[in-house]
Amino acid sequence: MSDDKRNALVRWFGDLIDPARPTDAPPPDTLWAFSRWVMDGFGPALIIAFSGFALAGLSEAYILYLIGEVLDLTLSGTEGFFSENMNLLLFAGAFLLIFRPLVFTMSSLFQSVVIAPNLMNRVLIRLNRYTSSQSISYFDDDFAGRIAQKQLQTSNAFSSVVSEVINAGTFASSTFLSMLLLSGVIEPTLALIVAVWIAVYLGLLSYFMPRVRARSKQRANARAAVSGQIVDTTGNMRTVKLFATSEHEDKAVLQESEIFRVRSMEWAQLAVSMRGVMIFLAGTLPATVMLVGLLKWQGGAVTTGELAALGAMSIRLSQMTGWVSWTLMSIFAQVGEIEDGIKMLAKPVTLFDDPDAKELQITSGAISFNDVGFNYGTATGGVADIQLTVAPGEKVGIVGASGAGKSTLVSLLLRLYDADNGAITIDDQDVTKVTQDSLRQQIGMVTQDTALFNRSAMDNIRYGKPDASVGEVAAATRKARAEEFVGDLLDPKGRRGYDAFLGERGVKLSGGQRQRIALARAILKDAPILILDEATSALDSEVEAEIQDALREVVVGKTVIAIAHRLSTIAEMDRIIVMDEGRIVEQGSHAELLAKDGLYAGFWQRQSGGFIGAEAAE
Numbered sequence: 001m002s003d004d005k006r007n008a009l010v011r012w013f014g015d016l017i018d019p020a021r022p023t024d025a026p027p028p029d030t031l032w033a034f035s036r037w038v039m040d041g042f043g044p045a046l047i048i049a050f051s052g053f054a055l056a057g058l059s060e061a062y063i064l065y066l067i068g069e070v071l072d073l074t075l076s077g078t079e080g081f082f083s084e085n086m087n088l089l090l091f092a093g094a095f096l097l098i099f100r101p102l103v104f105t106m107s108s109l110f111q112s113v114v115i116a117p118n119l120m121n122r123v124l125i126r127l128n129r130y131t132s133s134q135s136i137s138y139f140d141d142d143f144a145g146r147i148a149q150k151q152l153q154t155s156n157a158f159s160s161v162v163s164e165v166i167n168a169g170t171f172a173s174s175t176f177l178s179m180l181l182l183s184g185v186i187e188p189t190l191a192l193i194v195a196v197w198i199a200v201y202l203g204l205l206s207y208f209m210p211r212v213r214a215r216s217k218q219r220a221n222a223r224a225a226v227s228g229q230i231v232d233t234t235g236n237m238r239t240v241k242l243f244a245t246s247e248h249e250d251k252a253v254l255q256e257s258e259i260f261r262v263r264s265m266e267w268a269q270l271a272v273s274m275r276g277v278m279i280f281l282a283g284t285l286p287a288t289v290m291l292v293g294l295l296k297w298q299g300g301a302v303t304t305g306e307l308a309a310l311g312a313m314s315i316r317l318s319q320m321t322g323w324v325s326w327t328l329m330s331i332f333a334q335v336g337e338i339e340d341g342i343k344m345l346a347k348p349v350t351l352f353d354d355p356d357a358k359e360l361q362i363t364s365g366a367i368s369f370n371d372v373g374f375n376y377g378t379a380t381g382g383v384a385d386i387q388l389t390v391a392p393g394e395k396v397g398i399v400g401a402s403g404a405g406k407s408t409l410v411s412l413l414l415r416l417y418d419a420d421n422g423a424i425t426i427d428d429q430d431v432t433k434v435t436q437d438s439l440r441q442q443i444g445m446v447t448q449d450t451a452l453f454n455r456s457a458m459d460n461i462r463y464g465k466p467d468a469s470v471g472e473v474a475a476a477t478r479k480a481r482a483e484e485f486v487g488d489l490l491d492p493k494g495r496r497g498y499d500a501f502l503g504e505r506g507v508k509l510s511g512g513q514r515q516r517i518a519l520a521r522a523i524l525k526d527a528p529i530l531i532l533d534e535a536t537s538a539l540d541s542e543v544e545a546e547i548q549d550a551l552r553e554v555v556v557g558k559t560v561i562a563i564a565h566r567l568s569t570i571a572e573m574d575r576i577i578v579m580d581e582g583r584i585v586e587q588g589s590h591a592e593l594l595a596k597d598g599l600y601a602g603f604w605q606r607q608s609g610g611f612i613g614a615e616a617a618e
Helices: 003-014 031-038 043-074 086-132 136-140 144-186 188-235 237-243 246-298 304-345 406-413 436-441 457-462 470-479 483-487 511-525 541-554 590-596 599-606
Strands: 367-374 383-390 395-399 421-426 443-447 529-533 559-563 575-580 583-588
Touching: 003 086, 031 086, 031 144, 031 304, 043 086, 043 144, 043 304, 086 144, 086 304, 144 188, 144 304, 188 237, 188 246, 188 304, 237 246, 246 304, 367 406, 383 406, 383 583, 395 406, 406 529, 406 559, 436 443, 443 511, 457 470, 457 511, 470 483, 470 511, 470 541, 483 511, 511 541, 575 590, 575 599, 583 590, 583 599, 590 599
Parallel strands: 395 559, 395 575, 443 529, 529 559
Antiparallel strands: 367 383, 367 421, 575 583
């Protein structure tokens, strides 16, 4: 068979299971329930794999039995040996050269090709899908690196556990059982010895394995903490360099690393103790079986061939003891990692779609906040008593000192959080009664802290409309005044222009360039509602003027909410909302607010370089 045909055949087997098969159920937080959650559709493949390795294990004892039979036949003399025993010899040859290799091959095929890679991807895909549905608070409360580490840890460990249970667990169990039966057929006393030995072996396993499992959880948690700390430092390396805090970050990593080292040594100490005990126990089986077997042979109860088979069987079991013990230790260690992972990843989603949620239908783009209140679970922060209506197509600016509640208001509109009281509606549709995806698909946003992916410029801009044509992307780039620098991009791998990668979080670009990419993305999305959260804060005056011209074109016909400290950027808004300590305290046009001589007028008088001054926050 050619390599292409062989690869196609293997691929056919690998495609028997769909790793991306969806599920609506959340991941359970117990091991057996979690196993059922991820393994739907794997049943037939598991049966074949388990059955194959069970037959392979049974064949281990039967081979020794055949060897004993042949050895006894040789004691009758050499004359006519082959002619008289040809059928047995042919059967033994076919068993060794055809049946056994075929069983092992098919079992390994289903374990290694059908089950293992699909199962690892199934766990990773489902956990990632579920994690992605968590609220922003979930990600705010943990390291991104730790979350990713837990997903990879759990998927890899689960796949390994299932593979080892199929391979080592099934093969070893059937081998132990078959050799117990073989010894019973030869001599019941020897079967009792093997049975007692197996019972002691299982008893020691039941002592060690729960301890291995517990220490593995501790080790996995410590490893994830190290990973999270390293990712957190690496992701903020520019800040580390600017503040010259490499030594401080090194100490933080060393602290977590030391905890991981101690947990690893605790696990290793237990592993060493277990291996020593198991190796001693392994030596007792062949010594005891051969001693009793020789006494039985001397008394004529056991033939020479049977004695040879028993000796080979006891040595084989003894050899398997170390392998099985180490494999079981690995299985229980990884079970500990799975349980540690699902404990974190299976947390209930706190912000979810209503069971009867419908798609948001935009007819005009009217937005209403009706007596909305929200806090972050602290004494400060959040908003209270927000009563605000934004008319279709109206351009509303929001100003206020840091912590006044401006971004919170936008987060509630996007339903990144649920309001504690009151209601937010878009075209008379409560945002909690529509699907989150449909809500956010109808809102374009450009933020001060622009989030870009380590992907090409084309991919980052096209994120606003994944099916956009190259022409549409180019048009959006021109409107965002970004085409000149995008055309000059060059990454370390030689990719140019739209094909150049932007680095993690867009580190290859300046702040102004990142914001123009984000603006191009929002322009391409062309949503009926547009939110600008400090959208021009990273731009110099000349570029800002260009972008303001571009925005005048973009916002036509859209409902716009713009947050800014640079008051000159919102002076042309239809209406300006002034917030203070989570409440709306003033509203009106730029001229009207200046005439009131209130908080906004104070901001305008004190601003330096067009920004709200620090004293405004006092």
